[in-house]
Amino acid sequence: MKILAVQFSTETNTFISKLTTRTDFDERGISARDVSLHPFLPSHDLFLFFRQAAEADGHQYHEGLVASAEPGGPLAQEDYEEFRDTIIQDAERVVPDVVLLLLHGAMVSQEVMDCEGDILHRLRKVLGSQTVIAAMLDPHAHLSAQMVEASNLLVSMKEYPHTDGLQTAQALYALATSAAQGGVHPVMVMKDIPVLGIWPTQTPEVRSLVDHAKLIEQSPDILSTSFIHGFPWGDTPDTGAKALVIADGDYERAQTEAQRFAQRVWQTREASQPQFVAFGEAISIAQTHRSRPTIIADTADNPGGGAPGDATYAVHALLEADIDRAIVATLYDPDAVAVCFNAGIGEQLPLSIGGNDGVSSGVPVVGDAAVLALNQELRQTGFDLEAGVTFGRAALIKIKGVHIILSERRAQTLSPDVLTNMGVTPSDYQIIVVKSTNHFYECFSAISSNIIYATSPGALTCTFAEMPYRYASTAYWPRLSATDPTLGLTKTQKAS
Numbered sequence: 001m002k003i004l005a006v007q008f009s010t011e012t013n014t015f016i017s018k019l020t021t022r023t024d025f026d027e028r029g030i031s032a033r034d035v036s037l038h039p040f041l042p043s044h045d046l047f048l049f050f051r052q053a054a055e056a057d058g059h060q061y062h063e064g065l066v067a068s069a070e071p072g073g074p075l076a077q078e079d080y081e082e083f084r085d086t087i088i089q090d091a092e093r094v095v096p097d098v099v100l101l102l103l104h105g106a107m108v109s110q111e112v113m114d115c116e117g118d119i120l121h122r123l124r125k126v127l128g129s130q131t132v133i134a135a136m137l138d139p140h141a142h143l144s145a146q147m148v149e150a151s152n153l154l155v156s157m158k159e160y161p162h163t164d165g166l167q168t169a170q171a172l173y174a175l176a177t178s179a180a181q182g183g184v185h186p187v188m189v190m191k192d193i194p195v196l197g198i199w200p201t202q203t204p205e206v207r208s209l210v211d212h213a214k215l216i217e218q219s220p221d222i223l224s225t226s227f228i229h230g231f232p233w234g235d236t237p238d239t240g241a242k243a244l245v246i247a248d249g250d251y252e253r254a255q256t257e258a259q260r261f262a263q264r265v266w267q268t269r270e271a272s273q274p275q276f277v278a279f280g281e282a283i284s285i286a287q288t289h290r291s292r293p294t295i296i297a298d299t300a301d302n303p304g305g306g307a308p309g310d311a312t313y314a315v316h317a318l319l320e321a322d323i324d325r326a327i328v329a330t331l332y333d334p335d336a337v338a339v340c341f342n343a344g345i346g347e348q349l350p351l352s353i354g355g356n357d358g359v360s361s362g363v364p365v366v367g368d369a370a371v372l373a374l375n376q377e378l379r380q381t382g383f384d385l386e387a388g389v390t391f392g393r394a395a396l397i398k399i400k401g402v403h404i405i406l407s408e409r410r411a412q413t414l415s416p417d418v419l420t421n422m423g424v425t426p427s428d429y430q431i432i433v434v435k436s437t438n439h440f441y442e443c444f445s446a447i448s449s450n451i452i453y454a455t456s457p458g459a460l461t462c463t464f465a466e467m468p469y470r471y472a473s474t475a476y477w478p479r480l481s482a483t484d485p486t487l488g489l490t491k492t493q494k495a496s
Contacts (some may be wrong), residue, residue, distance in 0.1 A: 001180060004094045005050045006064035007035075007043055007102035008083050008119065011140060013306025014108055014235045015468075016073035016459060018357075022082070024069040027409060032086075035066040042068050042382070042389070043102060046169045050100060053173055064090030066102075070410055071306040080109035088122050098132045098176045099123060102169075105141020105156075106231040113236040113471065117146030124150045134176035136168055139199075140231040142238040148190050152179055154244060156226035158210050160201045161414075161442040165383050175223055175246075186223055186246050189254040191262040193241040194476045194487045195269045196464045199229050200438045202445070205272040212264060216257055221248045225261065232464055233305055239472035241265060269477055274438075276455040276462050279317035285452060286431045287323075293432045294450045295440070298328075300360075300458025302437045304412030308332065308357035313456035314433045315354065315365045315402060324401025325430040329418045330378075330391055332410040340371045340395035340406065347371050351397065353406060360459040369397040373423045378407065381415045381443070389414065396422045403429075412436050415443040 010020060029041045036047035043066060054061035065086045091099060107115035116135070123133055134153035137143070139160060147154060153175050157168045178184045199206045213225040228242035243262040247254035265272075276299065277285070286294035301311035309332035318326045336353045343349050348370050355364035378394035392408030405422055413434040416426050426432060426447050434440045437453075437460065445451065455462050465478040475486045 001097045001177070002060045002062065002094055003050070003054045003098045003100065003177070004062045004064055004091060004096035005047055005100040006087050006090060007066040007068060008087060009102060009104040009107065010069040010075070011071035011104050011106045011138065011231060011234075011306065012074055012108035013071060013233045013459065014074060015233055016306050018073045019076045019110070020069055020072040020074065021076045022079045024072060025067045028068055028070070031066040033063045036063060041066070045166055046102060049166060049169055050173060057177065059177070062094045062096065070303055073306065075107065075109040075115070077110040080112065080115060084115070084119050084122070087119060088126055091123055092126055096127070096131060098134065098180045099127070100172060100176060101133070101135040103135045103137055105137040105143060105147075105228075106234045108234060108236060114142065114144045114146055114238060116141075117144045117150065120147055120150035132176050132180040134172050136172045137226070137228070138162065139227060139229045141228050142231060142234060142236050143190055143228045143242040143244060144238040145190070148188050152176070153186050153224070153246065154188065154226070155224050156228055156244065158201070158213060158227065160199060160229065161439040162383055163442055171224065184223060185249040187249060187251045187254050188244065188246045189251065189258045191243040191258040193243060193262045193265050195241045195266060196230065196232050196467065196476045196478070197269070197273045198232070198437065198462070199227070199272055200274055200441065202441055203272065203274070205268050209265060209268065209272070213261065216245070216261065221250055221253055222246070222257060223248055225257065227261070227265065232467060233460055235469050235471050237471050239469070240476060269482070274453050276453050279314055279454045279456055280321070282452045282454040283317055283321045283323065283431065286450070289450045290430065292448045292450060293426055293429050294452060295444050295448050296431060296433045297437060297440060297451070297453045298433055298435045298456070298458070299437045299453055299462060300456045300460045301435050302412055302460055303332065303410045303435060304439055305437060305460045307459040308361050309410040309435055310354040310356050310361050311456065311458045312354040312362040312365050313458065314454070315404060316362065318402045318431065318433070319365070319400055322401070323431060325428065326401065326433065327403040327419065327424065327429050327431070328405065328433040329413045330394065330405040330407040330411075330435060333406050334408045337393050337395050337406050337408045340397060341374060341393065343371055345371055345374055353404065360457065362457070365399065367399040369399050372396045372398055372403070375422055378418065378421055380413070380418045380421070391418070394422065396424065412439055414439055416447055
């Protein structure tokens with residue numbers, strides 16, 4: 001049996017005007033046919049598993065395009081089509097029995113709102129009905145009818161932070177190879193849930209949803225259960241939360257479980273949502289906790305959601321509060337990094353940082369900065385111990401009492417090794433600001449139990465009741481009251 005594994009993934013914030021281009025994919029490293037052999041490329045661990053599992057099972061293993069980019073604005077159409085067509089050409093070249101795709105699910109190009117659906121549909125057209133097409137998704141996807149209809153298996157990660165990537169890849173491989181050999185007969189049912197929000201899986205309410213999904217999967221006739229959170233900052237007709245259940249040949253069973261799970265998400269809609277506070281309030285709370293650092297998440301400037309990563313609201317708030325044991329990790333400003341490298345460690349210089357990307361980035365911070373440390377390539381540990389997450393060159397500076405890590409590349413902060421790799425000790429700080437929404441939690445919760453989710457006028461507003469949608473349905477909670485008669489768990493999409 002021939003297996004083809006490919007990846008094409010990014011998450012599109014449609015409210016960001018700057019296009020995502022091939023250059024953004026190049027920054028992470030584009031691979032063709034050999035990512036499993038290169039430990040420092042993103043997704044290496046997942047493709048290494050695919051290769052080893054396929055070879056151990058006696059299958060012919062083929063690797064195609066592997067390309068991913070930091071979330072950002074819509075993909076340039078020409079670049080999208082080049083990558084998409086490369087995947088189709090790989091499939092035509094190999095003629096596989098199984099295609100394993102690592103997709104995100106919330107990719108939007110200049111002309112295509114459902115990129116993953118487009119890719120899956122084209123694959124199905126060239127490969128026919130006998131090939132098993134199986135895709136692993138991020139829970140922050142826009143799950144569409146086209147995606148469900150064109151594929152045999154769609155399996156989403158369950159955790160947020162996404163710490164179960166390898167586990168999900170293993171499940172996808174097992175189901176896809178079994179389906180190709182006639183061991184299982186997947187039937188998928190998708191159910192819309194009229195709720196918009198975010199679901200951190202470390203909270204008790206959301207943990208109960210994850211546990212329930214796993215409990216459903218213990219039934220011998222249920223192959224997979226996915227809770228698709230949706231990506232609120234992508235404006236598409238498919239935006240929103242979904243329940244996806246895959247049964248073994250039994251549509252009615254899949255339908256029943258999808259309906260029940262959707263109802264469970266609906267019932268926990270209020271209790272499952274985190275609380276956000278303004279930066280001023282977050283800093284005031286942090287000042288009352290002195291035993292361990294307080295972690296403040298700069299949720300509205302999270303590069304992992306497409307934000308510019310150069311918003312200055314946090315830095316201004318810390319300076320105004322006259323905090324002298326605070327650090328911000330990281331602020332994207334390649335020009336300021338270059339100035340610091342030219343000056344050298346130990347130099348004091350006037351510097352303007354951040355605020356370069358429009359209203360959502362705030363105004364630049366201008367002041368006398370001391371250059372404390374430089375790093376030629378600042379790395380951090382990613383999910384599943386991924387080693388390929390880099391900020392490029394980085395500089396640690398100090399303005400008054402606030403330390404700031406400036407980065408040459410835009411990336412979300414995931415781990416305290418961002419600090420230690422710059423030569424600083426996290427416990428030395430009263431406040432650590434991280435540019436992340438929730439992915440930081442897995443690693444940073446080990447150094448502090450005091451975590452605050454802060455909001456600002458940045459690019460990722462969490463005022464979900466007021467999202468300026470043009471294409472997405474506006475019939476959702478919390479925009480509408482839960483008692484509004486237009487809200488209901490009625491729409492179902494199936495595939496077999």
